[in-house]
Amino acid sequence: MSAARRCGPPRALTGLFVWHLPKPAVRQMPCKFMHCCGVANKRWITFQHLNFLKRMYVTQYNKDLSQQAKPKSDPVAPPFLEKKHLGQEKTVLREIRPVSPLHPPLSETPNRNEFKAVNSAAIVEDLATAVGAESKEEKQWKEMKLQLDDLPGILARLSKIKLTALVVSTASAGFAMAPVPFDLTCFLLTSIGTGLASCAANSVNQFFEVPFDSNMNRTKNRPLVRGQISPLLAVSFAASCAVPGIALLTLGVNPLTGALGAFNIFLYTCCYTPMKRMSIVNTWVGAVVGAIPPIMGWTAATGSLDAGALLLGGILYSWQFPHFNALSWGLREDYSRGGYCMMSVTHPVMCRRVALRHCLALIGLSTMAPILDVTTWNFPLISLPINLYISYLGFRFYRDADRSSSRKLFFCSLWHLPMLLLLMLTCKKSLIEKEDKSELLS
Amino acid sequence: MAAAAAALRAGLRAGRVCSGARRCFSGAGGGAGLLAAERGHEPESRASRFCPPAHSCNDWIGPPDRQSNLRPIVFHIPKNESSLGRRLREFRQETQVWNQQFWASQNVSFRKGKEEFVYSRLKAKGLEMKDETGQKVTLSAEEMADFYKDFLSKNFKKHMCYNREWYKRNFTITFLMGQVAFERAWRRLGWKKTKVGN
Numbered sequence: 001m002s003a004a005r006r007c008g009p010p011r012a013l014t015g016l017f018v019w020h021l022p023k024p025a026v027r028q029m030p031c032k033f034m035h036c037c038g039v040a041n042k043r044w045i046t047f048q049h050l051n052f053l054k055r056m057y058v059t060q061y062n063k064d065l066s067q068q069a070k071p072k073s074d075p076v077a078p079p080f081l082e083k084k085h086l087g088q089e090k091t092v093l094r095e096i097r098p099v100s101p102l103h104p105p106l107s108e109t110p111n112r113n114e115f116k117a118v119n120s121a122a123i124v125e126d127l128a129t130a131v132g133a134e135s136k137e138e139k140q141w142k143e144m145k146l147q148l149d150d151l152p153g154i155l156a157r158l159s160k161i162k163l164t165a166l167v168v169s170t171a172s173a174g175f176a177m178a179p180v181p182f183d184l185t186c187f188l189l190t191s192i193g194t195g196l197a198s199c200a201a202n203s204v205n206q207f208f209e210v211p212f213d214s215n216m217n218r219t220k221n222r223p224l225v226r227g228q229i230s231p232l233l234a235v236s237f238a239a240s241c242a243v244p245g246i247a248l249l250t251l252g253v254n255p256l257t258g259a260l261g262a263f264n265i266f267l268y269t270c271c272y273t274p275m276k277r278m279s280i281v282n283t284w285v286g287a288v289v290g291a292i293p294p295i296m297g298w299t300a301a302t303g304s305l306d307a308g309a310l311l312l313g314g315i316l317y318s319w320q321f322p323h324f325n326a327l328s329w330g331l332r333e334d335y336s337r338g339g340y341c342m343m344s345v346t347h348p349v350m351c352r353r354v355a356l357r358h359c360l361a362l363i364g365l366s367t368m369a370p371i372l373d374v375t376t377w378n379f380p381l382i383s384l385p386i387n388l389y390i391s392y393l394g395f396r397f398y399r400d401a402d403r404s405s406s407r408k409l410f411f412c413s414l415w416h417l418p419m420l421l422l423l424m425l426t427c428k429k430s431l432i433e434k435e436d437k438s439e440l441l442s
Numbered sequence: 443m444a445a446a447a448a449a450l451r452a453g454l455r456a457g458r459v460c461s462g463a464r465r466c467f468s469g470a471g472g473g474a475g476l477l478a479a480e481r482g483h484e485p486e487s488r489a490s491r492f493c494p495p496a497h498s499c500n501d502w503i504g505p506p507d508r509q510s511n512l513r514p515i516v517f518h519i520p521k522n523e524s525s526l527g528r529r530l531r532e533f534r535q536e537t538q539v540w541n542q543q544f545w546a547s548q549n550v551s552f553r554k555g556k557e558e559f560v561y562s563r564l565k566a567k568g569l570e571m572k573d574e575t576g577q578k579v580t581l582s583a584e585e586m587a588d589f590y591k592d593f594l595s596k597n598f599k600k601h602m603c604y605n606r607e608w609y610k611r612n613f614t615i616t617f618l619m620g621q622v623a624f625e626r627a628w629r630r631l632g633w634k635k636t637k638v639g640n
Contacts, residue, residue, distance in 0.1 A: 140505040141492055144515070207616075211541055211608065215511045215549070227503035227513060231612065232619040277605050332583065336590035337552045339601035345590050403583060 144227050154223045158206055158234060159199035159241070167198040167293050173421045174297025174312050177374060177428060183301070189252040190300035194293060196245025197261045203238035204269040207231055212277075216334045249300070257300045264292045280343045283324060291317035308374040315365050315420070321358035322394050323413035325351045329397075329406035352398040355409065359394035362420075363387045369424065379427035383420055390416050492516060510545035514538065526625055530618040537611045544604055552593060559589040 171194040175187055206213065206224050210231075213219035223229045242265060250258025268289045275282035291313035298309035328335065328344040329351070335342045343351035366383045369375040393412050397405040494502045494516055502516045515538060517531045560581055564570070569579060 137505065138492060141494070141502050141516075142504075143494070143498060144501040144503050208609070208612065210612075211512060211545060214506065214513070215545060220506070220511065225513070227501075227515065230619065231616045232623065235616055274605070274609070277601055330583070332587060332590045336594045337549065339548075339594065339597060339604075341594070341598075345587075345594050348587060348591075401584065 142227065144230075146229065146233070150228065154228050155237060158203050158223050158229065158237065160202040160206075161199075163202060164195055164198040168195045170290075170316060170421070171293040171297035171300075173425065174294030174309065175301045176297075176425055177294075177308065177312060178298045178301035179308070179373070179429065179431060180301050181431065186253060186300060189248055190257065190297060193245050193249035193253065193257070193261065194296060196241045196248065197265055198293075200238045200242035200245060201265045201268045203234055203241070204265075205273050207234045207238065208269070208273050212338050212340075215338050218331075218334075249296075253300045254303050256303065256305065257296050260292055260296045260299060264289060264296075267292075276340050276342075278341060280341050280346055282341065283321070283343060286324070287317045287320035290320050307372045311365060311368055311372055311374055314368075315362065316417075318358040318361040318365060319413065319417050319420075322355045322390060322397075322409055323417075325355040326397060326406045326409035326413065329401075330403060348401065352401055356391070356394040356398045359387075359391040363391065366420070369427075370429075373429055375424055375427040376429055379424060382427070383423050386416055386419055386423075494518070507542065507546070509549055510542045511549065512538075512541055512545055514542070524622070524625060526618070527622050530615070530622055533611075533618065534615055537615065540611075541608075548597070555593055556586075556589060559586070 168191050172187070172191055175190055176182070206222055209219075210224050213222050214225045219225070224231065224234055246258050246262050246265075249261045267285065272282055272285045272289055275285055294312040294316055295305070295309045298312060299305055302309075325343065328342050332342075332345050334340075335345050343354065363380075363384070366387055367380045369379050370377045390409070390412050393405070393409040397409045399405075492502070492504060499518055499520065501518050504514045504516070506513050515534070517535060519531065520527065523531070560579075563581055563585060564579060
C-alpha cells in the first residue's frame, strides 16, 4: 500500500508507492510545500551521491533518474602491470647511478641484475595484486547470521517503512475528512492497523521479487537481496504483521475496514506483484491499491462506504497515474531488462496520454467534492492553481515526451498530493454548518 | 552449454568442498579466473573460490555476481544434517545455479542487443561508434525506446516461464525452511526432555 510511487520496481499498491521520496522531502512535506519540489530535487541528487559510494553498479549521469546499471569492469591487468613495471624500473635506476662511476667494467651486470630484479618484482606485484583483489573480494563475503541489533533496521527496510508512513498518512487524511466527530482511539487503531497491513504487504512483495530486485539499482540493497534476513523470517514477519493488523481493524474498528485492509493486501501481493511482469494492466490495479487506504480511513470513522470515501479514493487513484507514469519514463531500460511490463516501455504514447487524462481528472474530482458535501466550494477554487499546474506539466510531458518533462511532472506530483489533501482538510465542510442546514430544512 | 555445465558442477561442489575446510586463498586461481573472463569463457563461479572459516556454522553470502547481479551463497553443511535439511540445501543450491544461468544470459543478451542496436542506428545515421575524444557515442533514451520495447516483447515468453518456475521454487524453499526449523525445534525439545528425565 502506498501513497506516492517511487522509482525502481514497478508500483506497489496504489497511492503511496513512494519509491524515490527522499527522507528530508518526506519530513518537509507537511510544512514547506512550495519549496518541496526544489528541495526534493537537490536532496535527491545529494542522496544519490551518498549512495554512489555504496553502490558498485550505478553509473549516475548528471541529472539522470534512470540509473543505468553498468557492470563493474574487471581491473584490467596489463596497463596496471605496466605502471608498476615502470615504477620499479625508475626506483632501481636511481639506486644504480651512484654505483656505476666506481665500477665501470661491471656496468653491464648491474643492468642485467636490475632487469631480473624488475621482472621478479613485477611478477610479485602481479601476484600481490591478484591476492589483494581476492582478499578484497573475500572481505565482501558476509556471514548469514541474523544480528539482533540490526533487526529493527532490517525489518524497517523490509516493510518499506517510509512508504508505510505515507500510506498511513493518506488513511489518516481519509479519517479526518469523514463528516463525524473525531475519535482519537478509533483514529489510532486505524493508523496502527493500516500500518501493520502495509508492512505485511510490502514484506511479501519483497519476498516475491528477490532476483528482480537484485537486478535493479534502486532495489538491490534490500534486506532479502543482501541476505540479511532469510525468506522464512520475512514471511513470518509478514504474517505476524498481517494477522494482528487485520484483527485490529476488524475487531477494534469495524469489519468493513478490516475487510478492505485484507482485500488490499491480497490485491497488492497476489494481483499487482505478479501482474507487473505479465501485463500493463498492473498500473491500474496498483492505482486501486493506493486508493484504498483513504477509503479505509473514511470507513473507519463512519462505518460505511459513502460517496465521500469513493471521492477520496478517486483522487488518490487519479493521482497515481501522473506520478507513476512520469517516474517510469526514466526507468525504461531497467524495466525492459528485468522483464517488467510497463506502459512506458510497451505503449509510450498511451503512457503519456493516461497521465495527462488523470491530471485533468483531478480538476474534475476536486469540483465534485463540494457537490458531495465533503468540502466547501472554496476547495475547487483554491486547489485550481495546483491542479492546473500539474495538468500543464502533464501536457508538457505528453507533448515533449522527454526526460526533463517527465522529471518535472514526477517532482510536482510529490508535493501536489500532500498540498491537495491539506487544502481539502482546511476546506472540510464543518459539522455545525451541516447541522444548521438540516435544521433549516426540517 | 559446456560453460553452464561447468558452472553447475562448480556450484554443487561449493556446498561440499567448503564444509569445515580451512580458509583458502586462491591468488593464482583468481588471476586465472580473470584471464578466463577476458578470453570469453565463463569464469569459475565465485562461490567455488571462497571458503568460509572453519568455525562458522552459517551460510555465507557474497558480493553480486558481475553478470547476473545475484549474490552467491555458500551453504553450510551441519554435522547432524537431516535428510530434510540436505534436501533443502541441495534444492537451494540448484535454484541458485538456475537463477544465475538465467540472469547472466539475460543481462548478457541485453547488453549485446543494445550494442548491436546502437551500432546499427549510428551506422544508419552515418556516425562512428566513438567520437573525436574517443568516448563511446550513446543514443538518447527516446531513440533507445524502440530497442527496449522490442527486447521486452521478444523475451516475454521466456520471462513467463521463469516467473512461474521462480514462484514455485521460492515457495518450496520457504516451505522446506519452515519444515526444517520445525524439525530442529522438535529435536531440541526432545533432547531437553531426555535431559530433564536424566
